[in-house]
Amino acid sequence: MSYNLPTENSLRGPFQPMRFEATVDECIVTHGEIPKDLAGGFYRVGPTWKRPTKQGTNPLLSMDGMVQAITFEDGVANFKNRWVRTPKYVLEEARKQGMFEWQDGGFGDWRDTAYGEVKRDLGNQGISRGVANINVFPFAGEMLAASEQGGPPIAIDPITLETRGIVPWSPKLTSGLHTPAAYGDATFSAHPKWDPDTGVLYGWTYSDEAPYVVMHYVSPDGTVDTRELWDAPYNTVAHDIWLTPEWVVMPFQPFLADKKRFEKDLNIWEWNPELPIIIGLIPRHDLHGEIRWIKTDLPAQYIMHTMSANVVGNELQLDGPIFNRPPFPFEQDFAAGDDIALFFSIAKSNLGRWTINLETGAAKSEQLSDRPSELPKVDERFYGKGYEWGYQVGGVVKRSGMKMNNLTVTNMKTLSESTYQIRDNEPAAVLEATFAPRKIDSPEGDGYIIVPVSWWADKRGEYLIFDTDDVSDGPICRIELPFQIGWTPHGHWMDFR
Numbered sequence: 001m002s003y004n005l006p007t008e009n010s011l012r013g014p015f016q017p018m019r020f021e022a023t024v025d026e027c028i029v030t031h032g033e034i035p036k037d038l039a040g041g042f043y044r045v046g047p048t049w050k051r052p053t054k055q056g057t058n059p060l061l062s063m064d065g066m067v068q069a070i071t072f073e074d075g076v077a078n079f080k081n082r083w084v085r086t087p088k089y090v091l092e093e094a095r096k097q098g099m100f101e102w103q104d105g106g107f108g109d110w111r112d113t114a115y116g117e118v119k120r121d122l123g124n125q126g127i128s129r130g131v132a133n134i135n136v137f138p139f140a141g142e143m144l145a146a147s148e149q150g151g152p153p154i155a156i157d158p159i160t161l162e163t164r165g166i167v168p169w170s171p172k173l174t175s176g177l178h179t180p181a182a183y184g185d186a187t188f189s190a191h192p193k194w195d196p197d198t199g200v201l202y203g204w205t206y207s208d209e210a211p212y213v214v215m216h217y218v219s220p221d222g223t224v225d226t227r228e229l230w231d232a233p234y235n236t237v238a239h240d241i242w243l244t245p246e247w248v249v250m251p252f253q254p255f256l257a258d259k260k261r262f263e264k265d266l267n268i269w270e271w272n273p274e275l276p277i278i279i280g281l282i283p284r285h286d287l288h289g290e291i292r293w294i295k296t297d298l299p300a301q302y303i304m305h306t307m308s309a310n311v312v313g314n315e316l317q318l319d320g321p322i323f324n325r326p327p328f329p330f331e332q333d334f335a336a337g338d339d340i341a342l343f344f345s346i347a348k349s350n351l352g353r354w355t356i357n358l359e360t361g362a363a364k365s366e367q368l369s370d371r372p373s374e375l376p377k378v379d380e381r382f383y384g385k386g387y388e389w390g391y392q393v394g395g396v397v398k399r400s401g402m403k404m405n406n407l408t409v410t411n412m413k414t415l416s417e418s419t420y421q422i423r424d425n426e427p428a429a430v431l432e433a434t435f436a437p438r439k440i441d442s443p444e445g446d447g448y449i450i451v452p453v454s455w456w457a458d459k460r461g462e463y464l465i466f467d468t469d470d471v472s473d474g475p476i477c478r479i480e481l482p483f484q485i486g487w488t489p490h491g492h493w494m495d496f497r
Contacts, residue, residue: 001051001096001097003051003052005017005049006049006052006058008058008339008340009339009340009341009342010058010059010060010340010342011049011058013427013429013456014428014429014454014456014487015060015342015487016456016484016486017048017049017050017063017486018048018066018081018483018484018485018486019048019049019050021080021081021082021083022079022080022081022483023078023079023080024078024079024080024481024482025078026076026077026078027070027076027077027078027079027479027480027481028479028480029077029477029478029479029480030478030479030480031475031477031478032465032475032476032477032478033075033476033477034072034075034076034077034465034477034479035075035438035448035465035467035476035477036074036075037438037439038072038436038448038465039072039073039074039495039496039497040071040072040436040493040494040495040496040497041069041070041071041072041158041493041494041496042069042070042071042434042436042450042452042463042491042492042493043067043068043069043136043138043143043156043158043491043492043493043494044067044068044069044136044431044432044452044488044490044491045065045066045067045068045084045132045133045134045135045136045145045488045490045491046065046066046068046133046486046487046488046489047060047061047062047063047064047065047131047133047134047487048063048064048065048066048083048133048486049063050063050064050083050092051092051096051097051098052098053098053100053101053102053105053114054097054098054099054100054101055098055101055102055105055106057105057106057107057108057112058112059102059104059105059112059113059114060113060340061113061114061115061131061133061147061150062100062102062105062114062131063131063133064083064084064086064088064089064131064133065083065084065086065131065132065133065134065145065147065154066081066082066083066084066133066486066488067081067082067083067084067136067143067145067156067161068080068081068485068486068488068491069081069158069161070450070463070479071159071496073496077463077479079481080160080161081161081485081486082161082162082163083163084131084132084133084145084154084156084163085154085163086128086130086131086132086151086154086163087127087128087130087151087166088100088127088128088129088130088131088151089131091124091127095123099123099124099127100118100119100124100129101118101119102114102115102116102117102118102119103116103117103118103119103259103262104116104262104267104268107265107267107336108337109334109336109337109338109339109340110267110329110334110338110339110340110341111265111266111267111329111336112267112340113267113268113269114150115149115150115177115257115259115268116259116262116268117178117179117259118178118179118181120181124181125181126181126182127181127182128150128151128152128166128181128182128185129150129151129178129181130147130150130151130152130154130185130187131147131150131151132145132146132147132151132153132154133145133147134146134147134148134190134489134490135190135191135489135490135491135492136156136490136491136492137192137194137491137492138158138194138492138493138494139194139199139201139218139220140199140220140221140222141158142155142156142157142158142164143155143156143157143158143492143494144156144167146188146189146190147187147190148187148189148190148239149176149177149178149187150176150177150178150187151185151186151187152166152167152170152173152184152185152186152187152188153166153167153170153188154166154167155167158494166184167222168222169218169222169223169224170184170185170186171183171184171186172186172216172224172226173186173187173188173205173216173224173226174186174187174205174207174214174216174226175187175205175207176205176206176207177206177207177208177257177259186205187205188203188204188205188216189203189204189205189238189241190239190240190490191239191240191241191305191306191490192204193241193242193243193248193383193384194380194383195383195384196380196381196382196383196384196385198219198220199219199220200217200218200219200220201217201218201219202215202217202241202243202248202284203215203216203217203218204216204238204241204250206235206236206237206238206257207235208235208256208257208258208259208260209235210230210232211228211229211230211232212229212232212234212235212236212238213229213232213236213238213250214226214227214228214229215227215229215248215282215287217287225287226287227282227287227288229280229282229291231291231293232252232280233252233278233293233295234252234256234275234278235256235257235258236251236252236253236254236255236256237253237255237256237257237269237326238250238252239304239305240303240304240305240306240320241306242306242308242309242318243284243308243309243383243384244284244309244310244311244316244384244386245284245311245384245385245386246281246283246284246285246311247281247282247283247284248281248282248283248284249279249280249281249282249309249316249318250279250280250282251277251278251279251280251303251318252277252278252279252280253277253301253302253303254271254272254273254274254275254276254277254300255269255270255271255302255326255328256269256270256271256272257269257270258270265336266331267329267330267331269326269328269329269330270330271302271325271326271330273300276295276296276297276298277296277298277300277301277363278293278294278295278296279293279294279296279318279354279356279363280292280293280294281293281294284384294356294361294363295361296354296356296361296363297363298354298363298364298365299365300325301322301323301324301352301365302322302323302324302325302326302347303318303320303321303322303323303352303354304320304321304323304326304327304349304374305320305321305374305375305376306318306319306320306376307319307320307321307351307376307377307378307390307392307412308378308382308383308386308387308390308412309386309387310386310387310412311358311386314357314358314359315355315356315357315358316355316356316358317353317354317355318353318354318355318356319351319352319353319368319376319390319412320351320352320376321349321350321351321352321373321374321375321376321392322349322350322351322352322354322365322367323347323348323349324347324348324349325346325347326347327343327344327346327347327349327401328346329341329346333346343401344374344395344398344401344402344403344404345398345399345400345401346400346401347400347401348372348397348400348401348402349372349373349374349402350367350368350369350370350371350372350373351367351368351369351371351373351376351390351392351410352365352366352367352368353365353366353368368410368415369408369410369415369417371394371395371396371408371417371419372394372395372396372397372402372403372404373392373393373394373395373408374392374393374395374402374404375392375393375404375431375432375433376390376391376392377390377391377392377432377433377434377435377449378390378391378435379435379437379444379445379447380435380492380493381437381444382444387412387444388411388412388413388444388445389409389410389411389412389444389445389468390409390410390412391407391408391409391410391433391435391449392407392408392410393406393407393408393430393431393432393433393451394406394407394408394419404429404430405421405422405423405424405430406419406420406421406422406430407419407420407422407430407433407449407451407464407466407471409449409468409471418470418471418472419471419472420466420471420472420473420474420475422451422453422464423453426455426457427455427456427457428453428454428455428456428457429453429454429456429487430451430453431451431452431453431454431485431487431488432452432488432489432490432491433449433450433451433452434449434450434491434492434493435447435448435449435468435493436448436449436450436493436495437495439497440495440497445468446468447468448465448466448467448468449465449466449468449471450463450464450465450466450493451463451464451466451475452464452485452488454484454485454486454487455484456484458484459483459484460480460481460482460483460484461480461481461483461484461485462478462479462480462481463478463479463481464477464478464479465477465478465479
């Protein structure tokens, strides 16, 4: 069946779907040259519209995941993109139609998120709803594509991008917000962190019913150590964490998810600034050890994506872009029938720091830069070891949100910045970057930053490579693709050396 491309906001401009699979060998370089010591792949994934849901609507989080990869070896870059062939994708591809509808998929406006329960019938019974469309990260020699809710991680071959299937350790995970459709139909966090030395993956699931968070530490051999946090303070959208030498740091912020809200014709998300921000210090090397809960008097703020953390004396420094509110739609902002407004148009954030005194529990919030900031990245070889260098997509204030237009590098110890403006008023999307080390044993922050840019009005894509010695000099290399690259929220680097 053929369809007209929908016209709602979630499919316009940079969100126009890249509905085809492509292979581009020996990509064209339009400026400079690809460093010969760059050896690995930059993998990204995002929701990509293929057909309407069974309800005829198009919630962004119901769309199938598509993985994009640019790999480098000996000064040559190759690009591929492939659909993530989840059980849902395979079923709908065979039937050539949408086979799923959701409890919150029929509003036809900003309330549609596809985070409600699936309406089960003979056509989709026993099939996971998962779309694996939020993040893709390295683990045990594979790339894993994952969503925050709805289905287990999907293993991807890092060279061919072929879907290898649901990870074999999925039966050891928990289901999060949703009723499982079959054995092993669990879920996993969108932003796990990992130990670069042991390969242990630190993940979790969250739910609107107790236990609100369940921790999962996954070893490279597939062993999963699990702990239900029955003493968690309240239901929160547990999107991201910090990792320190001793702890997994889980923030409980007053951004909530509750399926009962559908009964009131509301969407699943709620912002309740009356609730305190509570920090959970979960033992990193003994998951079943004592958890310390620190109730703070931090103002009602929101960190969606963490940068990294340092422990300095008796102080815990938690860094990341701090929003004035979650960049998601709430009933106080929109009326029935309104189209969805997306991310950077709803709220604004600046690079900031929450400092927690580990002796007294006293907490303070600091704004570290006047520049709007989001999509933070670090040298992931130093996860959990403390850090000095942070990378962000920066921008300028635009009405109630922000326009993201530059790459900014921050020395998190001195707070000095180096920046390069990638676009001005041209219609384009500067997407999340990645750090790639110059050598496998280079010092922290010594290497390259790769930034994907979707020049969607010109129907072309570009990867910019910056040398970390000084990003203000501009990219040392520009790699062009002859089509618009699809929007992707997140991704990571895998080194081939």
